[in-house]
Structures are given as C-alpha cells and as structure tokens.
Amino acid sequence: MHSELLFAIGLSIIAASLLGYLTQLLRQPIILGYIVAGIVLGPQGLRLISRQEEITLLSELGLAFLLFIVGLEIDLKKFRSSGQPSAIIGVFQVVLCSALGVWVASLLHFPPLSALYLGVTLAFSSTMVVVKLLSDRSELDTLPGRISLGVLLVQDVLAIVALATQGNVNHPSPIPIILSLFQGVGLVGISFAASKFLLPRMFRSVAQNPELMLVLSIAWCFAMCWFALLAGFSIAMGALIAGVSISTYPYSHEVIVKIRSLRDFFVTLFFVSLGMQIVVTSASTIFMGLFLSLFIIVSRIITIFPAALSLKLGGRVGILTSIALAQSSEFSLVIAAIGVTYGHIKPEIVSLIAITLVVTSTLTTYLVRLSHPVARIVVDTMKRLGFNESAMADEGKADQGQEGEIVLLGCHRLGSALVHELVKAGHPLRVFDFNPVVLERLKAMGVPAAYVDISHFDAIEAAGIERASIIVCTVSDEYLRGTSNAGILQFMRARELKAAVVVQANSVEHAVELYAAGADYVMLPSVLTASQMVGVIQEYEKGNLGDIRKKAIGELGARDEVLT
The missing domain is CATH 3.40.50.720 (NAD(P)-binding Rossmann-like Domain)
Incomplete structure (x- = not known):
C-alpha cells in the first residue's frame, strides 16, 4: 500500500512538472498544466493511478496551506484603504453575477443546489491569474489595476462568508444559517482574540529562531483547522481565518516565504487530484463548460462596466477591469470540491467549473492583450453616441x-x-x-x-x-x-x-x-x-x-x- 502511494505521488509530481513546464512555454497559467496532468493520469486518461483517494487526502493539506497563505496575504489595512469604488464594484459584481449564474443554471435545468453552487463559484475571479497578467504588463499600479485588486480583495472577504455558510446551504431555513453565522463569528472572534493577546508574545519569543517560527505558524494553522472542524466548518475555512488573523504581524512575510515550498508541493497534488476528478461523460459536458465560460466573460462586462460608469470612473476603466477579471477562480474549485465532500453537488459540477477555469484563464491571457484597443473602441463609440466617458471630461x-x-x-x-x-x-x-x-x-x-x-x-x-x-x-x-x-x-x-x-x-x-x-x-x-x-x-x-x-x-x- 505504501509503495502504491509513493508511486502515485511520484507519478503525479512528474506529470505535473512536465505539463506545467509545457504550459509555461505556451505562456498559460501553470495551474492548467497540473489539472491536465490529473486528467491524463486519472480515469478519463491513461488510468495510471487507480487509488486516487490517498492523493486527494494529501491534497487537503495543500488546500489548507494555500488558504493559510491567502489569509496571510490579505492586507486588512489595504482592504480598508482600497476605496469605496472597489468595495461597491466588488459587492455589486459578486451579488449580481451570482444571481445571474443561478438564473442561467436554472434555465439549463440544473438542480437548485447545483445552480446555487454554479452561480456563486462562477462569480469569483482568479487572484493568481489577474496579478500575474497585470504584473507582466506593469499595470498593477494603474487605476484599472488598483480597482481590479480591490475587487479581488472584496471577493476574498465574500468567499470567506460563502465558506462560513456552505455547510448549511442544503438546509435553507434561517435558524441553521444564523447558527452557522454565529459559529463563524465565534471562530473569527477566538482567532483574533488569540492573535491580539496570546500569539504576539509567542511569536516574539521565537522570532530569533526561524525554524520555531515556521513550526509555530503551522501549528496555529492546524489548531484553527481543528477548531473549524469542531464548529462544523471545513479545514479550508479554519486555515483562511488562521492566516488572516496574523496577516498584520511583522513576521507574516517571513512565514509566507518559508511555507511557500510546502504549499507548492501539496497544492500541486490538490490540482492534480482535481484533474483526476474531472468527469466528461459526453461532448455536452464540454459544450456546457464552454457556454459557462462565455457567461463568465459576459457577466463581468454587464456588471462591472455599468458600475464603473455610475461611479464616474469612465468607460475605459470599466472595460479594462471587466476584461482583467473575466475568468473563474481557483477558489471556485475549492468551494466546489468542499461541496462534493458535503454531498451537496456531484463531481460533474466540479468538472464544469474546472473546464471554465481552463477556458477562461486561457482566454483572459489573450483578451488582456487586446483590452486597450477594445477600451478605445468602446470609449470612441460612447462619445459618438453622445455619452461622456467621465464627468471630468x-x-x-x-x-x-x-x-x-x-x-x-x-x-x-x-x-x-x-x-x-x-x-x-x-x-x-x-x-x-x-x-x-x-x-x-x-x-x-x-x-x-x-x-x-x-x-x-x-x-x-x-x-x-x-x-x-x-x-x-x-x-x-x-x-x-x-x-x-x-x-x-x-x-x-x-x-x-x-x-x-x-x-x-x-x-x-x-x-x-x-x-x-x-x-x-x-x-x-x-x-x-x-x-x-x-x-x-x-x-x-x-x-x-x-x-x-x-x-x-x-x-x-x-x-x-x-x-x-
């Protein structure tokens, strides 16, 4: 059994390395390579790994480390200073995209719970993809870049809310949901109380020993994962809260650097295992994934663009931000994967979300290159129709x-x-x-x-x-x-x-x-x-x-x- 597990892990890492390298050469998001590696090795491909349960179990560690680092990188001060426009656009975009997604999925005859999962998960955009694309183009510090990052911060907060209420979505009565929210508030309260009164002294005492600081950080992450499980939440929720609670510490950057290698190893297994879970039973699954990918792109434009205009940010900012955020998120896969473990949705929904991630992440790479000419066409068209791009014009x-x-x-x-x-x-x-x-x-x-x-x-x-x-x-x-x-x-x-x-x-x-x-x-x-x-x-x-x-x-x- 141990030899089979080692063989599965080794094969997964080798396949992920080769296909990750190929996607890098093609200038695509490396996550796509990992997912494709899982497809190749899994039941839809060569079937080289028959026991994927062990890989899935180990990948949960990657999920915990991933969300722990996501939490560490959420700068609450930056979130507060990201500005009213980002907050308004972010909330408007997520709420409206979710509602549109649920409506479209219902029209496509998905069950209510599956429609809810599709609507919510497809409303989130990929921080990893957006930051990489804007950074490569030196646009992070532009107004559309800052608005995009602000919207992503809002999405992170709303994703935490989604994780907090996820366990009770199949019981839509208000009492379980309210109870879940109280439990979530209690979990957050415990973590922030510890981060204010207990953890600072502990971190100061080990600050001179980098190894102990790393071990203490991981211990805190696992402790919050355990508390989350006791409260009826997922491991991912606990890890995220653990990261956010110590994100303002002066040691957080050091922890991120040291834990990143562990995260990268286990996250690789997480995305490979997701690829193994992709089930394409027919060509209709692929066409459905392509249709939902088109929906993601259109939904970003019809929510972000008018919001930017109403806030007098201009049509140019609206189009550039819409295009930058026109993809689904790794977080969508996380929420969907947890939904499968809860029994809320079938693995086919995860497959659809994975297809949209592959398609939209690839398309965004090309759309961003065309975003400025497209923005110019839109602005010129607005002027010809008699609209001012901004009140300041x-x-x-x-x-x-x-x-x-x-x-x-x-x-x-x-x-x-x-x-x-x-x-x-x-x-x-x-x-x-x-x-x-x-x-x-x-x-x-x-x-x-x-x-x-x-x-x-x-x-x-x-x-x-x-x-x-x-x-x-x-x-x-x-x-x-x-x-x-x-x-x-x-x-x-x-x-x-x-x-x-x-x-x-x-x-x-x-x-x-x-x-x-x-x-x-x-x-x-x-x-x-x-x-x-x-x-x-x-x-x-x-x-x-x-x-x-x-x-x-x-x-x-x-x-x-x-x-x-």
Whole structure:
C-alpha cells in the first residue's frame, strides 16, 4: 500500500512538472498544466493511478496551506484603504453575477443546489491569474489595476462568508444559517482574540529562531483547522481565518516565504487530484463548460462596466477591469470540491467549473492583450453616441490653458514628483491624465488638470496645447498603452508647436533615437539617478553621508505629491 502511494505521488509530481513546464512555454497559467496532468493520469486518461483517494487526502493539506497563505496575504489595512469604488464594484459584481449564474443554471435545468453552487463559484475571479497578467504588463499600479485588486480583495472577504455558510446551504431555513453565522463569528472572534493577546508574545519569543517560527505558524494553522472542524466548518475555512488573523504581524512575510515550498508541493497534488476528478461523460459536458465560460466573460462586462460608469470612473476603466477579471477562480474549485465532500453537488459540477477555469484563464491571457484597443473602441463609440466617458471630461474642454504654461502628459510616479517641484517653484502648470482619482487629488491641490487620454492625440489637441512653453511626457513606454513617446513626439512635431517637447526613454539607444526624431530633451531616469548617486558617494567619501541622509528624510517629509 505504501509503495502504491509513493508511486502515485511520484507519478503525479512528474506529470505535473512536465505539463506545467509545457504550459509555461505556451505562456498559460501553470495551474492548467497540473489539472491536465490529473486528467491524463486519472480515469478519463491513461488510468495510471487507480487509488486516487490517498492523493486527494494529501491534497487537503495543500488546500489548507494555500488558504493559510491567502489569509496571510490579505492586507486588512489595504482592504480598508482600497476605496469605496472597489468595495461597491466588488459587492455589486459578486451579488449580481451570482444571481445571474443561478438564473442561467436554472434555465439549463440544473438542480437548485447545483445552480446555487454554479452561480456563486462562477462569480469569483482568479487572484493568481489577474496579478500575474497585470504584473507582466506593469499595470498593477494603474487605476484599472488598483480597482481590479480591490475587487479581488472584496471577493476574498465574500468567499470567506460563502465558506462560513456552505455547510448549511442544503438546509435553507434561517435558524441553521444564523447558527452557522454565529459559529463563524465565534471562530473569527477566538482567532483574533488569540492573535491580539496570546500569539504576539509567542511569536516574539521565537522570532530569533526561524525554524520555531515556521513550526509555530503551522501549528496555529492546524489548531484553527481543528477548531473549524469542531464548529462544523471545513479545514479550508479554519486555515483562511488562521492566516488572516496574523496577516498584520511583522513576521507574516517571513512565514509566507518559508511555507511557500510546502504549499507548492501539496497544492500541486490538490490540482492534480482535481484533474483526476474531472468527469466528461459526453461532448455536452464540454459544450456546457464552454457556454459557462462565455457567461463568465459576459457577466463581468454587464456588471462591472455599468458600475464603473455610475461611479464616474469612465468607460475605459470599466472595460479594462471587466476584461482583467473575466475568468473563474481557483477558489471556485475549492468551494466546489468542499461541496462534493458535503454531498451537496456531484463531481460533474466540479468538472464544469474546472473546464471554465481552463477556458477562461486561457482566454483572459489573450483578451488582456487586446483590452486597450477594445477600451478605445468602446470609449470612441460612447462619445459618438453622445455619452461622456467621465464627468471630468468637460473640465478639460473648459480650460484651454494660459500662455507659457508647462503641460505634463500623464501623472504617474515621475509626474507626481514633477508636480510637487513645479508647484514649489511657482511655474504655471497643467496636467493631462485620465485617472479620476489623480484628477480629484490635483483639484484639491489647486493644480489645473484636464481629463485627457494621452493615447488619443485629438483629445490632447482639444484640451489646448498651443499656449504651452514646454510639453513633458512623464510616462515611459513601459506604462503607455496605445501610443509611445516616439508617437507623441511625432504628433507634436507635426503640429509645429512653439513649445519645447520633453519625452522619456527606456535606454540609451532609445534616447538617441528620440533625439534624432526631434526631441528637445530626453529624460533617461537611470542616467539621472546614476548622476545623483555619484554625488552621494562623493559626499560619503568626505564623511558627510549623515548630513545628506538627514536632509533627504526632511525633504521627503515635506513633499506634497499627488501619489503618496
């Protein structure tokens, strides 16, 4: 028996490694490789593993570690500061998508409990996929990126609520559900009381010993899993609460780093075991999975897009956020897998959810690449139909600027720092940006600003640039979408403006090309930083580094920037 178990584990890891490597080469989410490995090894494939119960049992450890780390990475302070728009969009999206999902599943003649599971699970999006895609495209710190992350945080909280009430969904009377909620509140109360009064002292006492800190963290995770089971909840619920309760500790990052290798091993087995459980009895199962995948994409657009418009975030933000979140979640599989153990749903529902995860995660990879052109088409269409993309769009048309002003195209990190310096020096200034949060901040600071998408040259021209003495593009090509510094420079030169044009380069070669194209000055942040650092090093050699440090800290404290 032991040899069979070792053979099953070894074969699962080998297959997951090979297919995971293949999906990585194809630039697909690696989870897809693990699920496909389970399909290949399981009853739907080569049937090389006959006893998958042991793999499933071990995979529950992976599920516990996965949700423990998810809890550790939920930053409650960030959740509170993620803003009202993210909270409103997140709640609206999950509730409406769930309702639509239940309705559609009922029309497709699924049993009521199966329809409820499909509706709720398909409302969640994949944190893993979204963060990876936005990070690769350097869009995490953009407004759509921050809204997407905020919505994912809201989904995490609502997923905890789903897990807390999951055990009683087959008893829809209010008393069991209320009792379950009280038990959940009690479980959360115990964990947070321990995290406030007991655990800090224990963690401080072992902080100097990384091994003991890791063991204590795992012990806390398993303790909460045990309490969760006693309260009638799943292991996953206990692990998630355990992680959230200590997420604000200064040691949480260290725990995440050390436990990640354990998590990765067991989570691999979890997704392989899920692949083994995928049952495709007929072609209709695949078609149903494809239809539900289409439903996920459409449901994100019809819930997030109008919510973003109603909050005056603009059509562009609405479309980009909708596309970024247009996939199902690993959490959906977790909830569905637990539903099978409760006897609420059949394994076929897990199969459908797994198919949607595979399809939507793959499609999102390509849709995100097209998201900016699609957003531009939608915004242009809205304008032709007479809709303002944002209430702030009119402000850019009303103010045509003043003679000799400096116009900043974009207000990201560099632009934020430039605004502070130019305001401090008393220069006449105007900023073009399409981030409503940035525009509100500029308005509060008394800095003239216009709602302008700088990838639309006609929008720049309509906002008025004839009176400018200097036009500065503060955004590098790494963050620009739909245009480039070279494109902006070409547009400015074609207009034969009297203003000097300053652009930004990513490399020395790029800077030379921009100068050749007619730029009056090219900012190369790496060169400027290196020049400044030489001065710091020279002061250090003179023994003046302490004075420079003190001065730098004072200057940072006195800065009043748009982005903090």
